[in-house]
Amino acid sequence: MCRSKRSTDVVSSNRRNSRSSRSSFKSKSSSVTVPSSGNLTSNDFFSKSSADSVASTSLTTLRESLVEKPHIYDFSEIRSATNNFLSDKFSSSSSSTSWRSSIRGKEVIIFQRKLRRVLELEQLCEKLSVICRSHHSSIIKLLGASVSGSYIYLVYEYVSGANLSDCLRNKKNPGFTVLSSWLLRMQVAADLAHGLDYIHHFSGLNSNVIHNHIKCSSIIVSEGDSDSGTLCAKFCHFGTAELCGEVMGKNDSKVRKIEGTRGYMSPEFQLSGVASQKSDVYAFGVVILELLSGDEALRFVVDEGSGVYRRISVIERAGEAAAAGGGGVRRWVDKRLRDSYPVEVAENMVLLGLQCVDEDPEKRPDMRHVTGLVSKLYLESKTWAESISLPTDFSVSIAPR
Template identity: 55%
Template sequence: MCKTKMGVNASEPTRTRSRPSQSQGRHHRAPPTRSPSTSITGTTTTTTSNSNKTGVSSSTGASSSAASRTSLASLRESLPENPHIYDVAEIRAATNNFLAHRLSSSSSKASWRCNLRGREVVVFQRKFRRRIAKDELRDRLSDICRSHHGSIINLLGASVSGGGGGGGDHIYLVYEYVNGASLADCLRNPKNPNFTVLSNWTSRIQIATDLAHGLDYIHNKTGLKIENLVHNHIKSSAVIVTEPNFNAKICHFGTAQLCGETDETSPERDGSRSSRRSDSRALRFEGVRGYMSPEFQSSGIATQKSDVFAFGVMMLELLSGEEPLKYRYDKHTGDFERTSVIETAKASIDAEDSDVEGRLRRWMDRRLGDSFPVTVVEKLTRLALECVQDDPVNRPEMGRVAGKISQLYLESEKWSTNMKRPTDITVSYAPR
């Protein structure tokens, strides 16, 4: 996965680049295609057909349909999307009793890369934030493991210490291992700050497109029974970038629901600030400085609109290459000055003078070599600033955001095509 969360090197591609309109999610894997003469159970059947498609009795069709439904139902239950309920002893054995080398991480959560049931995985240890019934936990795990999208790292299963949720027990979430580096590491390498693998505009708009469609899938297209599904861990260190096409994958899908971090009894459809603060000290919310929306900081309740806020911050981070928050020591005052990427983005867009292009070029990541479509960058910056509005009601839905970024992706492709050097030019040194 990444140096910070789930892997070490960015190398093997996980999927080829496709246009945004084609990178849609899927809920279940389709069963393999079989020839018309063989049923799913392996029994050979005989079918007759002519140019008028007659000669098949209704009874035969009904029995075949019933048999197909039964076979498909049994096949669906045997698909690998079914969640694995691991025994804690398996987790201990795979992680050498939790003494194996941990993955380097920007968070305090323990994680290990290991081999489990013949598959390379990453195990995250997290603590329950509130008590969850065992049946409810199993149902949620089953739903989340059956959700798939090309921009989301799949959850394979889980194990619960102590046999259930709550009571200080831990849950071990097992995700597929993806070879790559985190977006935070790709943008900011402390050992070589002047270098980034994301040195061209095409790689960055590809990442923006993948992340927008991945979060839109989580919010609107999973088809799960969980109402108002949120991610609650959107940040650059929780995104894996793979080479060579620089596709992005979102980590930790389902963590908030399985660990009891969400308060589903609270009104969150409108995302308003009227959400009350939890009176229970046992329900401690987690957030990353710079990515937390104002209402999340005041209430601790994660909503889809707080996800949109974090996504907007990450887009500004992707454009500028800067951290969400920076602190610089002022020698004259002896204090630390706080700089927000939201504030610098607003200053480059909303100033009164007409030199928006010049300010935008100075604000953008200089490692792009000043080679990017300015109109596309301006549109994407304004869209990201819409996502980080203080009032959650004014923030757009992720479906609208994904649609707009898809349009910007297509505009970027046209720009890239026009920027290519002509290859049909011939040069002659002969005298005229």
């Protein structure tokens, strides 16, 4: 996916002087259409007559159009930082590849992702500028981007830590978890609720902005500041859906299926391929249920009797536990917590998680409501911990063991 070394940029603009570029976004700009098929050629993006002018003007135009600088990286900087994409990959999947490197004196993670649809110059500039100005303690900051060929390269600040999936499920030592106390897990839940509420309602993009990449492996748990000595949870990939063209607008004539992660996709997302804020709420609910149980969103185990693979869903198991009443939830919650948690709070968290994953998107709560309830339950957990003399300001570490 990253073998192509073409440095021709896909975002083009009509020839204009730099003064008009800086003064207004209202002048017309050209766009690039990413074809639905997987066969991509240079002719899909440019006419021969305009290709030469695009490479020399588009990055300069983008950089000058943005409110804050620098947000646009020259593609040569991306190549240099990744050693022409030959550096060891930080991670790789079917939809993206990433490298940990350094750009302009900052340690960063560079994600390479495919562009999905038409991108207008003005739209890209506006969204990138707003996303890069967004600040929240539960969101890993986007520093900038570069475009080449049919790919966009998103540069995020590097945050030391481990993803939530590894924190909950240590493959080398299944009995160990960094999140060994109820209060730590409630802190993670509160961080994520506030972060997603910010994305949905306060990021400044628009009223329908979504994250679209919520899953345990895309959440980083890092050590907090030296004063608190606790852990904090942060969302990765904020802005990816907007900048890669994964979000479908009301006037889009074509609807294309976009990728999701099994176990985190809402029913309507699986049917239509169109994500929404309610899809984010569904994925958040799955993460909450994983946080409470320590189990995976979806896994398959071999039945010893029949030898057939059996599907185990964290949603189904949580529903069974809630329906059982009495000690159902207590039997389901992660055993590594050693029954040291307020049962009523745990039951309310399970019910909240199940509300978030309701099959009917209209019945799922808004993140404002979710955030308020999680904050309330977190404070109740702190009160419970103080009442039984548990430390509430302990220090933790996610260093390798």
